[in-house]
Amino acid sequence: MRIRASLAAATVSGAVALTALLAPAAQAADSPNIPQAFTSKPSVGRNAPADETQGDIQITKVTDNANRDVVVGITKKTFNIYVTATDPSGIATADAVLWHGNDLASGDIDGLLYTDNAATCDKWSATSATCKITITATADTDLYSSALNGKWNVAVYAEANNGDHVEKDIYKNRWVKRAASFSGFNAAPEPVAKGQTISVTGTLKLASWSYLKYYGYSNQSVELQFKPSNGSTYSTVKTIKSSSTGYLKTTVTASVPGTWRFHYAGNGIASVADAYDYVDVR
Known part of the structure; x- marks a missing residue:
């Protein structure tokens, strides 16, 4: 067979x-x-x-x-x-x-x-x-x-x-x-004082089967989500779009410690992708 x-x-x-x-x-x-x-x-x-x-x-x-x-x-x-x-x-x-x-x-x-x-x-x-x-x-x-x-x-x-x-x-x-992924994801500074600004950055990439590399995936909607340290679920804070190189950047105000996540829902050719970073708020 x-x-x-x-x-x-x-x-x-x-x-x-x-x-x-x-x-x-x-x-x-x-x-x-x-x-x-x-x-x-x-x-x-x-x-x-x-x-x-x-x-x-x-x-x-x-x-x-x-x-x-x-x-x-x-x-x-x-x-x-x-x-x-x-x-x-x-x-x-x-x-x-x-x-x-x-x-x-x-x-x-x-x-x-x-x-x-x-x-x-x-x-x-x-x-x-x-x-x-x-x-x-x-x-x-x-x-x-x-x-x-x-x-x-x-x-x-x-x-x-x-x-x-x-x-x-x-x-x-x-x-x-094709597999999608995030590179260089970071929520900073950490730790951070309550009320200060957190900058969240990263690059959404998509695998190329033709060239065996990951390339920046442009013009894609990505959700910034947050889960408090005492919570169990993520909530969407805002939705942003990737640049022509796949780069993403946004800011939020620190309130409580927890995990920030970029969530990409995927589409007909690209997979779901997530990236995480915990930020301690003091």
Whole structure:
């Protein structure tokens, strides 16, 4: 249940199906800056169309990355997909990929996240099992361009002991985002006298998968929040916008000791980010 192919263009050509995930690996020398895709060599002996079901097998649940955004910085991110399926004969295996593009069945895709390893399946009964697929997404290779950030599709496959199988090219969607972070965050001076001015500064940055660096993220709304030392929740004090370089600066009046936080809520391409600094007020 392994797949491997290299591709010298951003769009995959040729008819492919998720059933190909069960084919042996085809060893190839992958260029680090091109997308990867899978070949169509189905183990069941035919090219299966998209969203095919043979027999009474059913996929009952899919949980990918704990149903959270897949956030990748400038290195790699490993996450799990759990596929639960049922069939009267029992479940033999399952697999899953995340893909980006127009159509998986025709090969019109420009991004693919998959595993080279077989799923590990826990059988809950004679008829049902949950299979874990572990995928690693690597910046600059799997995610060869920052343009791949955004909404991806989760394709899943399951096969029963008697050969029944089910394939869904778009079982659900998953957002794959670039990591956002703050650098140089500081609330000063500290300690500070009550009534004096506190200056809060920092820079919001966003990972580039293309260049493997973090760059200043401009024109983004960031909340300055505060939690008193005897409190348990943060309250928003004000909202400011990052400059053309991602820089942020604002001032507040010191009243009680507590923790100041820059909170960035993220968007369709960037993750949530937070930075903290405790200030003692005397």
